[in-house]
Amino acid sequence: MLNKDVIEKHDKRGGIAFEPGDVLYGKLRPYLQNWLNPQFKGIALGDFWVLNPTDISSGFLFVLIRTPTFERVANESTGTKMPRADWQNVSNTEFSIPLRKEEQEAIGALFQKLDSLIALHQRERAGV
Template identity: 60%
Template sequence: MVNIIPYAQNEHKARLLKQLKQAYLQQIFSQELRFTVFSDDWRERPLVEMVDRVSESSAVELPRVEFEDLIPGMGRLNKDITKSDDIRSGIHFVDGDILYGKLRPYLKNWLHATFEGIALGDFWVLRTKEILESSFLYALIQARKYQQVANLSSGTKMPRSDWKTVSTTEFSIPEKVEQQKIGSFFKQLDNLITLNQQKLDLLKKQKQAYLQKMFI
């Protein structure tokens, strides 16, 4: 008989980890929770002062990312995009840039790039200025305030985030050392969520294989 306990346990763990991340995003960005070594006040700045919206179009031979390549809300790819023969032009991004899906922003299509590539479709490519850490920005775009502003979208059937609204909204940020600490914390948490999800995916495949053998 197939033991389904590991699958159920990991499914429960995956759900709890995602809930924990949301709780930390809320508490840290509302400053209810801070690392003990930091006490300086956070400062409010409009997003446009902290990031550049990259718009350089390119058709060079690089990996291409579009919505269908991303796992919504997870910030990771669902396939090996280096094997694609796609030659369409799009926005050129580099390691460290943030891709944010402005079309139907509630779908949560985003990626913290760790490679150079081309963004296809309705992405904003955000590049941090000197005062902002990209890892912190990546956490910020997932936090409640940014999500609320980004979802003040125009259109009904094909709603899109409004850059003027988002870019002029002020967000609170700490000094760079604290930004680095926060960014590193959420990166570690994301890695833990990813590892657990990969284990869950493997268990799911095993479960399906067992069921297929049992009912042949």
């Protein structure tokens, strides 16, 4: 659950600040697929990587972290009771990325639209 109201948080952990355009990836039990492409400021509490894209579109990065290749690499975890994605493993993996930022943004926008359409269809089927 996402709680946007930090005042309601009764948590002593400091967390990691994030900005619009950052991408959050839940590294604890990565198979749970805890990821977010927030369009607001906030604090990530818990085991999250806050990815700050500099040479890549954040929309494309959000698509990339949800690919089977990224998921496979991230699920090569460390730990048994509380498996976490290993940054060394992920950061040493090569991923194909379009060179032109316009192409990255177009891919990110396409998948965002698809995600919205799927969510709308699911809500309609659930009668919400």
